[in-house]
Amino acid sequence: MSAPAERVPTTHSDPDERLQRSRRIDWRFVLPDPSPGRVGYLGPPDPELLDALVDAGWETTVLDEATPWEPGLAPGLDLVVVVRPIARSLAHATRAVRDGGALYVECRGVIGRSLRDRSLLPSVAARRLERAGFGGIRRHCPVPGSNPRMIVPIDAPQALGLLMARRRGLFGRWPVRAGIEVLRRTGLLQLLAPTVALVAARSPNAAPDAVSSHLDRTGARLPDAATSGPLLLTPRFRASRNVVALVPNRPGREAVVAVKLSRQGQGGETTKREADVLRTLEQAGGARTAPRVLDVGAPWGLPTLVETAVPGTPLDPGAVRRDPETAAELGLGWLVTLARPGGDPRPAAERLDRLLFRPLDAFESAVPLTDDEARIVEDTRGIGDTLRDARLPSVTEHGDASHPNLIRTPDGGLTAVDWELGVADGIAGHDLFSFLAYLAIARAHAATPAEQGAAIVDAVVRPADWAGRALLEYAGRIGLDPALLRPLGVVAWCRLTIGLVERLHDGTLTATAPETVAWLRDHRFWTAWRTSAADLRS
DSSP, X not given: OOSOOEEOOOXXXXXXXXXXXXXXGGGGGGSSOOOOOEEEEESSOOHHXXXXXXXXXXXXXXXXXXXXXXXXXXXXXXXXXXXXXXHHHHHHHHHHEEEEEEEEEEEEOSXXXXXXOOOOOHHHHHHHHHHTTOEEEXXXXXXXXXXXXXXXETXXXXXXHHHHHHHOGGGGSHXXXXXXXXXXXXXXXXXXXXXXXXXXXXXXXXXXXXXXXHHHXXXXXXXXXXXXXXXXXXXXXXXXOEEEEEEEBTTSSSEEEEEEXXXXXXXXXXXXXXXXXXXXXXXXXXXXXXXXXXXXXXXXXXXXXXXXXXXXXXXXXXXXXXXXHHHHHHHHHHHHHHHGGGOSOEESHHHHIIIIIHHHHHHHHXXXXXXXXXXXXXXXXXXXXXXXXXXXXXXXXXXXXSTTSXXXXXXXXXXXXXXXXXXXXXXXXXXXXXXXXXXXXXXXTOOSHHHHHHHHIXXXXXXXXXXXXXXXXXXXXXXXXXXXXXXXXXXXXXXXXXXXXXXXXXXXXXXXXXXXXXXXXXXXXXXXXXXXXXXXXX
């Protein structure tokens, strides 16, 4: 180049901040290889994206589309990211990619373009990439308005079919599905989508995408799995550490393989724990209770878990409101099955030391507490001490018994996905309180943290009729003394709160930033913990 490009400096920030920023590059899993390397960026200023690339280990350079690429200068970038390309910037980017490297190009479709927008349409950009010698071009569309958000490969009919099956509603009608397929085949879908990302490789042998390559390499792809590309789910809630790739079956009606990809390349403690819990359940005959592990590892330096997908429909808030009694019955039945592998009741001291007291000590060191909050911690220690000699049934814990983790199976039962907070030998009642909290929020249409906390307090901490019946039924079915339910509730709310901090720090408890602490204080679990401990003290 005739002028040096701008190198993006290394960033240093709180783990929570880095985790939130990592969502900006969830698209990296549609690349042939998301391993860190040398990346160039061309497009409007986007400090968050650049910081996220640096956080992920990429040596990042901002390219200037006005600077000509000198003839004879060897390209050396593993990846170039181009946002809203014009002809000149796209030509500049293609010359900068090394042999075997890739381009990621974000284009606007017809929808969302302003009258002054002169950026290239996806179809035009794709033709220019082909003329520049790039192959294996794939088109991906971020699905607006979804939670979790989705990235669908619109060249892959099975993945597109899976998206429509998951969204149901309007997409469940065959004329709509048929119309979308016509748009896909004619190429109009990429023009009508608000945004389309093109992935192209300067290599004839590039893998179609990272997930497909990993499945083929490990032999974890099931026989009925499609090979045309997965549907990516990118959860947005604050403590989520993973992107989930759903591999559809060949008809494209349901997923057969799920791949959990960590957004950050840390120790992978939560991934290892999830794999261990799933294997424990499988050995105990819990095949209908949870997915089955197919592979666990760290491709591209990112902890990754491959498991069988769970067929069925979500027990979402709408389903709870339509039939709250059935939802409660399904949940209780599932929770009781998790108590069966644990064996006879035994004193709780060891479990309390492992799951309550040691994490509580670390939490107290990691989170600055007010005097009132410190008193809640001490009250909780005292409540835990009263439970040391209690004989509690052993249970396997899921850790987050709420939407979107709960799946109603085709045979009318309930199962769960996302076991990253699971514990093979846990404390009775932990998942029960989490599940009842979810039901309370759904029944109350609670949206804000304050509304959610109030719904839990009104219905579960100070049990309403329906929650009180559920608590007593659970205790009776697993052989738990009902007098232990209130102190076990305090323990559960405490552990759920601590778990939020652990998830933000890859399963550990370290110094927590003020912004994270402020978010934590507003959280529904903190409200339930504070209220339940104070109620029991009084």
